[in-house]
Amino acid sequence: MIRENVKLILDELPPGVELVAAAKTRNSEELLEAITAGIKIIGENYIQEAKTAYQVIGNKVRWHFIGHLQKNKVKSAVSLFDMIETVDSVAIAREINKRCAEMGKVMPILVEINSGREPQKSGVVPEGAAQLIHEISTYPNLKITGLMTMGPRQGNPEDSRHYFIETRRLFNQIKGLNLANVEMRYLSMGMTNSYRIAIEEGANIVRIGTKIFGQRDYTQG
Ligand SMILES: *Cc1c(COP(=O)(O)O)cnc(C)c1O
Numbered sequence: 001m002i003r004e005n006v007k008l009i010l011d012e013l014p015p016g017v018e019l020v021a022a023a024k025t026r027n028s029e030e031l032l033e034a035i036t037a038g039i040k041i042i043g044e045n046y047i048q049e050a051k052t053a054y055q056v057i058g059n060k061v062r063w064h065f066i067g068h069l070q071k072n073k074v075k076s077a078v079s080l081f082d083m084i085e086t087v088d089s090v091a092i093a094r095e096i097n098k099r100c101a102e103m104g105k106v107m108p109i110l111v112e113i114n115s116g117r118e119p120q121k122s123g124v125v126p127e128g129a130a131q132l133i134h135e136i137s138t139y140p141n142l143k144i145t146g147l148m149t150m151g152p153r154q155g156n157p158e159d160s161r162h163y164f165i166e167t168r169r170l171f172n173q174i175k176g177l178n179l180a181n182v183e184m185r186y187l188s189m190g191m192t193n194s195y196r197i198a199i200e201e202g203a204n205i206v207r208i209g210t211k212i213f214g215q216r217d218y219t220q221g
Contacts, residue, residue, distance in 0.1 A: 002030060005212045006037035013206070017199055020064055022191070022209030024049065025216050028056040034212055035061055043085070043207050047073045050080055066148075066207055068122045075099045078107060085110040085148040085188055085205075088124045093136040100141035108145045110188055113170060115163035116152040123149065126170050133174055137181045144179075146186030147171050148205075151194065160194040164201035171202070 006021075013019060020043040021034050031042060031053055042057070044050035045067030054063065062082040069077060069084065069092055077084060078099040087093050087109045100107045111133055114123030124132050129147070137144055147170065151163035167189060175184035188205035190198025195206040210216065 002033040002213060003037040006034050006039055009208060009211060010038050014199065016204055018205045020066070020188070020205055020207040021212055022066065022207045023053065023213075024067075024209065026209075026213050028053050030213055031057060039212075044081075047076050047080070051076070054080055071095050078103060078105065081107075083108045083110070083145070086112040086122065087136070087142075088112045088114070088122055088132075090132065090135055093132075093139060093142060097136075097139035097141045106141050106143050108143045110146045110148040110186060111144065113147050113149040113167050115149045115167050118152060121150070126166060129170055130174055130177065133182060134177075134179060137179050140181075142181075144182045144184075146184055146188065146205075147174075148186075148188035150191075151189070157194045157197055160190075161197050161201060164189050164194075164198050164203065168202040 009019060018041060020041045021039045022043045023031055024045040041062045041064055043064045043066040063080060065077050065081045065084045066086060069086055074095045078096060084107060096107055111129060112123040113129055114121050114125050117125050133144055136142060147167055149167045151160040168187060171184055171187050186205050187203050189203040190206040192208055192210040195208060198206055
């Protein structure tokens with residue numbers, strides 16, 4: 001099943017759109033099956049799960065962190081991941097920069113936008129994005145490469161569209177600022193129920209879990 005699912009999605013994606021397999025709650029066997037079918041990037045929400053999977057899979061794929069990052073996990077995250085998609089504060093950016101400096105690494109990051117402006121959700125509100133990016137663009141061991149958004153989780157995928165449109169606008173606006181050390185290249189939007197709409201609105205990274213691996217046993221993230 002996993003193999004067929006991956007192939008169907010890959011066939012459908014327009015050129016230039018990258019697929020991240022959202023791996024939360026899946027085991028290494030499931031991930032390996034997806035990789036065999038053509039998955040090149042794994043998205044992890046939890047450091048411990050990522051460590052376990054990395055021990056089996058290693059550098060066969062690229063690893064994106066897509067969960068909520070806590071300061072005390074940054075050191076592990078920086079050593080494991082090729083990209084952190086969920087930077088949403090100066091404090092977390094500063095910590096990533098510090099840990100990367102210790103390791104002699106430059107981390108590509110995306111800034112997570114709370115496009116639904118939901119108080120309990122992570123991400124910076126759209127109004128705060130330019131200021132945040134301006135501030136963290138001076139950190140030498142970070143490379144800002146784009147934006148990520150979840151959008152509110154809703155039944156009807158069409159309801160996500162205007163959150164994607166707004167995030168795309170913000171992406172273009174920040175690109176137009178031509179900030180040093182900022183390369184607005186990736187727009188990570190869309191999940192199982194919304195990735196087609198996200199692509200229509202300019203996403204070039206989609207993060208898909210359920211449609212690859214099936215329904216999760218319990219609701220998370
Ligand atoms: C779980 C998750 C996804 C994938 O969600 P599905 O609906 O299973 O496709 C994408 N992005 C993030 C940040 C996630 O946590």
